Amino acid sequence: MDGKEHFSYKAICPGCGEAALSVEELYDEIPGLGRAVLVSMRCAKCGMAAYHEIPLENRGIRKVEFRVSEEKHLTARVIRSPTGMIRIPELGLELSPGSRPVGFVTNVEGVLQRFLDVAEQLAGTAEGPEKEGAEMAIRRIRSAISGALPFTIIIEDDLGNSAIIPPD
Ligand SMILES: [Zn+2]
Structure with missing residues (x-):
C-alpha cells in the first residue's frame, strides 16, 4: 500500500x-x-x-501479539492496516481483511466493540445454534470489555504495517 x-x-x-x-x-x-x-x-x-x-x-514485524490481563491494557492503541487480520483466540473471534479492506486506528476496547456490534447483529437475525453461539460470544466479549476476562489480541499482517502500542 x-x-x-x-x-x-x-x-x-x-x-x-x-x-x-x-x-x-x-x-x-x-x-x-x-x-x-x-x-x-x-x-x-x-x-x-x-x-x-x-x-x-515496522515492516519486519508480521505478527504482533498483545496480552490483555489488566483493565488499563484495554486502552492500548491498535493500528490495523488494510491487510491486517485480527484474532482473539480465547474469545474465538477473527476479523479478516475481507473483500473491501479498510485500515483503522482504535484501541483494544474499540476492537472488542467492533466484534460486539457484529455479534449483536447476528444474535438479532440468526436462529438456533447460530443465535446461541452469537449470544455466548456477546457474553464473553462483554466480560472482556469489563476487564474480567484476560485474552490475547493477535494481528497478522502480510505487509507488516499493523501494530499494537501498549498504554505506557
Ligand atoms: Zn465526546
Missing part, C-alpha cells in the same frame, strides 16, 4: 461516551517519519480533539 489513502468514520468518544467522534485518517509518506498514519479526531458533543502521527514503517 503506497500513496495516499484516506479514511473517515464515526466512533465512540472516549471523553463522553457518545457516538459523536469524527475520526479522519490519512495514510501518507511523511518526510523523516516514513510511511505513517495521521489521525485527527474531534467530538461534536464534548469537543474533545486529538491529533496523532503514527509511524507504520
Whole structure:
C-alpha cells in the first residue's frame, strides 16, 4: 500500500461516551517519519480533539501479539492496516481483511466493540445454534470489555504495517 489513502468514520468518544467522534485518517509518506498514519479526531458533543502521527514503517514485524490481563491494557492503541487480520483466540473471534479492506486506528476496547456490534447483529437475525453461539460470544466479549476476562489480541499482517502500542 503506497500513496495516499484516506479514511473517515464515526466512533465512540472516549471523553463522553457518545457516538459523536469524527475520526479522519490519512495514510501518507511523511518526510523523516516514513510511511505513517495521521489521525485527527474531534467530538461534536464534548469537543474533545486529538491529533496523532503514527509511524507504520515496522515492516519486519508480521505478527504482533498483545496480552490483555489488566483493565488499563484495554486502552492500548491498535493500528490495523488494510491487510491486517485480527484474532482473539480465547474469545474465538477473527476479523479478516475481507473483500473491501479498510485500515483503522482504535484501541483494544474499540476492537472488542467492533466484534460486539457484529455479534449483536447476528444474535438479532440468526436462529438456533447460530443465535446461541452469537449470544455466548456477546457474553464473553462483554466480560472482556469489563476487564474480567484476560485474552490475547493477535494481528497478522502480510505487509507488516499493523501494530499494537501498549498504554505506557
Ligand atoms: Zn465526546
